[in-house]
Amino acid sequence: MTKRILIATLLSLTTAAAGTLAVAKPGFGPERHKPTFEQLDTDGNGALSKAEIAAMGQARFDAADTNGDGLLSAEEMTAKAQQRIAKRTAAMIERFDKDGDGALSAEEMPQRRGPQQLLDKADTDGNGSISKAEFDTAQAILETVMKKRHHRGGPDRQGHQMDAE
Template structure:
């Protein structure tokens, strides 16, 4: 039972972090919106092989306009929430397609509880490698998840150590 509760906490934490990153990025996989990442070529609208500040600003403006559904130049809580719901729904649909091993359109507990890198996640949380996760390790891993992408090292890893690519 403790294992199921632990998995539920991990899945819940990951869901909250994913939802936050979805809103921050403008879509589940990047600024292009649900299910797609914008390529360099899409941002480089003049095709000169370089992305200018103006092109970045145009991309941000287009993303803002997509969220500002009534076109009043500001994004309300309702508009932001509606965009977030669309993005989370698209991510959930993608997750269902990726994990639905038997193709029945639903996820069993077995299909859901075998996330990619599940063992790696436990190993990263278990910084001292003793086979269990202490409260301190759990809190450090949560801190790392919140700081991910800001140049911080993984729990249990020295700041100057080489990082592996996942």
């Protein structure tokens, strides 16, 4: 399974790219607010109703609807995305800036799954390169992973939330 995930990551890195932060799924990253059960249980009866959960969603919508017209314009959605990006960026710099200069050098950047490690996972014959057949196999694995995510409502390649069918 780890091999499949690494191959999927390799392929998604080659196809997804830069725009994913701008459309990141709300609720992920350092700014994520996890309400407590007590905060969600607004009537204090020890159980969460559909109405209480819906109220939380409405509150999030209302917070993003800065002009109060009941609609989210492109500008409001962009502003919200920019806020998330700014918070995520600040948290990343705070976490990885070892020399304290307020910026990340190439050496300070997190190295979770380097390109060489991903190449090694896709290179099933161990010859140091990825053949067309290995690439096609990796693509097929990626498509299978994406279909499974789609069926359970996970994000697609670009990080967009997909509804389960």
